[in-house]
Amino acid sequence: MKDKKESRREREKFRQRQEMLAAALELFSEKGYHNVSMHEIAEKAEFAIGTLYKFFKNKEDLYKSLITEQADRFHQALTKAIEEPDDEIEKLRNYVKTKREVFAANISVIRLYFAETRGASFNIKAGLDKEIRKRYDQFMHTLAAVFERGIKRKRFQKIADPYHLAVALDSLSNAFLLLWLDSPEDHPFPENPDVILNILFKGLVYT
Amino acid sequence: MKDKKESRREREKFRQRQEMLAAALELFSEKGYHNVSMHEIAEKAEFAIGTLYKFFKNKEDLYKSLITEQADRFHQALTKAIEEPDDEIEKLRNYVKTKREVFAANISVIRLYFAETRGASFNIKAGLDKEIRKRYDQFMHTLAAVFERGIKRKRFQKIADPYHLAVALDSLSNAFLLLWLDSPEDHPFPENPDVILNILFKGLVYT
DNA sequence: TCTTGACAATGTGACGTGTGATTTTATAAT
DNA sequence: ATTATAAAATCACACGTCACATTGTCAAGA
Known part of the structure; x- marks a missing residue:
């Protein structure tokens, strides 16, 4: 009792x-x-x-708790998304798909999250930046591992360092998702997440 | 006199x-x-x-002047960079090269600029966001025109909408330049700007 | 030509006012 | 009685103002 x-x-x-x-x-x-x-x-x-x-304890503490807890949620969801499928290309597809859902459902938090990871946020004196970036970097490495494995298994060409590829996919998906979410009238959501992936997958210049 | x-x-x-x-x-x-x-x-x-x-007039006015004047400088420099060369690929190369110089020389402003363009900035009540975005969008269209012309002239494959390609190149270059500038020890500056362009130029998956 | 002094333009910084984070004190619930 | 909640008090700080000080201009008179 x-x-x-x-x-x-x-x-x-x-x-x-x-x-x-x-x-x-x-x-x-x-x-x-x-x-x-x-x-x-x-x-x-x-x-x-x-x-x-x-x-x-104070306003800073409140804010910090808020952001880190939300960031954890996102990273967890995205990590799960790239762990579940077996095939590397499917991992990436699932990553984009999940990210799209997460963004759409949490667009307001996402903006705060970006402000913190993307530098240029001076909301609180210190600490949060480091805290968030650690998590971000950790995720970026698990994403890089997908590319690395894909290259090893000859599914991908080694057009760049795996970590760089992870950075590329991250920034591409951020840019497009924000573009679509910012003004759905001008830039409607493509049903197919491959619109993003194709930029990576296909070569621009004729070879 | x-x-x-x-x-x-x-x-x-x-x-x-x-x-x-x-x-x-x-x-x-x-x-x-x-x-x-x-x-x-x-x-x-x-x-x-x-x-x-x-x-x-007040703090807001000061800040606004500061940011817009700086933003104009950047956009001017970048516009010039893609207008000078004749060949499309050279335009893109020159764009990345110039952007790298601009970033390296003005990293602190750049962060503020991002805060404003990337949403999530609530520094001033209203107006700046719109003001800056207008300029940004304008530039994005001139960049898109490069891709469009490149596609028309059969220098590029049409792997995506030209505007999307512009967004892609913009976000890729931002991501990499920030990565390099943030921690030059872990991620040193590649001498060759093609590291970025190759991600666009070359296809990742075997065809 | 040089001095002088009134007048204008520009620069100064103490202060009024409002706002908002945190603390303290009063009240109610268990 | 002890703890949780509410509301008012405290306290610091930062924007923006304004009456005053400083500097610069220019013309008339020596």
Whole structure:
């Protein structure tokens, strides 16, 4: 019974924390770190200011938790996507497909995430940058491994270093997904994710 | 004589303005918009705060001027780079080469510029985003024209829509240049800019 | 030609005002 | 009684203003 109560309370706390983060996420992604006040977050989450501070040391801590937790979710989803299929080309297809879904469903967070990984974010004094980049780099290496294996198995030509290929695919998919999400009227979503992959797969110049 | 005096003063004012912008640039690129105060800028530029406000309506105006002026410089340099050579492949080579130089010489501004073009920047309330994107999009179209002409002249295969190819080259070059500039120890600058272009030029999968 | 002094233009920086993060104190729930 | 929540108080900081100071201009008089 004691146990049950404890865990019940635990769960309750966790739920509250999630609500706070959800409210914060919505606000941050809409207006940016510096244009959102703790008051606003508290109000949106339907808590008082003081309660926020019971859960998070300060604004920075709140933001940091938010971003890293979201980043973990993304990386987990994408890692799973490239691990599941066996064939390398299918891995890449599944990667693009999953990324498209993740982006579409979380476009607002994605922008914050980019701000952090892409440098030029000065939202918090220090630390987050490193923290996020570590995760990003880790993922980039697992993606590189796919290319490496593909080259070893003679499925891919070695047109570049595997890590470079990973960087290339990452940046290409980011660019196109943002393009499509930014203005679906001008740049509608192609049904086929191969539009992106073909840029890598096919050669531009005649040989 | 009157004329000369006038222009002398004009030039003097311009010089001061430049000094202010230079100081602001250094600070903004180091600490971000919100972590730099007008006082700091004034101090660094060795003017009094009031003087700043003689030149710029407010902080936003200062920042906006800074970014758009820099962006114009970049776009001008890059446009020139793709207009000069006659051959399409040489245009692209020259583009990458020039971009590399521009990035290397202005890495700090570049980050700010990305923050603005890549969304996720909430530095100023409104306007800049649109202003910069307009310029960016304009350039993207002139780059697309290179691909279009290349395809028409049978120098390139039509592996994708010309605009998409422009987006692809832009994002690839950004990604690699940042990679190299971020950690030259881990990822040294290849002497040959074709490292980037080959990803576009050569096909990854065997055909 | 040189000096002088009034007047304009430009530069200064202490201060008013507002905002927002964090703390403290009061209240209610368990 | 102890803990969780709410609301008000504190406190620091940064934008932008404005009355004053400084510098520069120009013409009349020595």
